[in-house]
Amino acid sequence: MRHHIVLSKPFDLEQFSEGARQGINPRHVLADLSQKLDATIHKTGNHPITFLDRVFAKFFGTLPEQWAMARSIVPQLSNEDIIFSNGTDVGFPLAMLCKIAGKRPKLVTHVMVPENRRVRLLLKLFALDTHIDVFHVYNQSQGDFLQSFLNLSSDRISVLTFHTDTDFFSPGAPSPSKSRPIIASAGLEQRDYVTLAEATHDLDVDVKICAASCAAKAAGSGGFPKVIPANMEARYYDFAELRQLYRDADIVVVPVVDHTYSAGTTVVLEAMACCKPVILTSTPGRNTALRDEGVVRGVPVGDAASLRAAIMSLLNNPQEAAALAQRGHEKVLRENATEKHLQSLISLLTAMETESSGDRAVTAEA
Structure with missing residues (x-):
């Protein structure tokens, strides 16, 4: 029996571990x-790509190199091996x-x-669920959907524990050069910086975004407005700079468009780990749950007036902002530290060591 971790992209985990140590x-x-389970890491890169890799990749909506990697892995596998893949772009080929x-x-x-149409089509057309033991999802509503759609037993659904490194992302002093309030944000996935710009363009604040440069975006794309306000700046931040951005921020805003999963949650947790008040667009699932728990301030999708009001309310009421930040900070330390997610993955994968191949799938079919 061997453990395998299959990565969608050629990510250097060893370098990341060394950076964490430093x-x-x-x-x-x-x-x-990988260290806890002594797992073999697989990533794309040096695998020759065949014509069939390209054909499969086009049909599945993946990359040829992901099929080439999967094709190189399969001959190494036994029925006792346990594989964790961090995406369907490698999990489905496997x-x-x-x-x-x-x-x-x-x-x-x-x-x-x-819920994606192609994902549903591939699962049904090729009955891929017969060769996937556990589906790892962002929230329970996604798990409920898969259970119903594929007629799965509950032990074939694992809900992701969102997490952040609370040793790295932690409270700290703001930069001495800070001259006025800072509204910080980060990320590109499902973001709505158009609404953030509309809410803040004439406020006496600096809006700083950890993302690719606004100027590098086509007009109106990537969630950015066509005209970038004078007080808004977006650029690349390395991790140390991102941590300092959170520490400098008076408020962290995570504006997202309407979607069904949990885009922005990583930024929310990093900001709360740094003990900063967070304003988050309320979308179905985890984002709304965070609002209901009272650990973030929620605003409706695309509502610049509500976002502006929430920002002004927290800026004008520092005690309220501090209390919100403290509730979020306590929640992250209690529920969302990296160690908690790590232990849940270890428990899931080690439990499978004693199971026979396909046990969960057979149980569901019976």
Whole structure:
């Protein structure tokens, strides 16, 4: 029996671990997981790509190099091996190629958006669930959808514990050069910086965003407005700079468009770990749950007036902002530290060591 971790992208986990030891970046849970389980890391890169890799990739909406990697892994596998893949772009190729090869290792794959039309089509068309033991999802509503859609038993759903490295992202002093209030944000996925710009363009604040440069975006794309306000800046921040941005911020705003999963949660947790008040767009699932818990201030999707009012309320009421920040900070330390997520993954994967190949799938079919 061997453990395998299959990465969607050629990510250097060893370098990340070394950076964490030096305090340059936060821990990466998959790097820690690989060490705890003595797992083999697989990533794309040096695998020759065939014509069939390209054909499969086009049909599945993935990359040829991901199929080439999966094709190189399958001959190494036994039915006792346990695989964790961090996305369907590698999990689905592994399931498909194992099915073709008549192999049945134990496979856990993360599914970002199970409601996606292509994901649903591939799962049904190729019956991939017969070769995936556990579906790892962002929230319980996604798990409920997969259970109903594929007629799965509950033990084949694992809900992701969102996490952050609370040793790296932690409270600290603001920069001495700070001259006026800072509204910070970060990320590109499902973001709505148009609404943030509309809410803040004439306020006496600096809006600083950790993302690719606004100027590098096509007009109106990537969630940015066509005209960038004078008080808004977006650029690349390394991890140490991002931590300092959070520490400098008076408020961290995570504006997102309407979507069904939990984009922005990582930024929310990093900001709360630094004990900063967070304003978050209320979308279905975890974002709304955080609002209801009272650990973030929620605003409606695309509502610049409500976002502006929330920002002004927290800026004008520092005690209220501090209390919100403290509630969020306590929640992260209690529930969302990296170690908690690491232990949940270890428990899931080590429990599978004693199971026979396909046990969970057979149980569901029975």
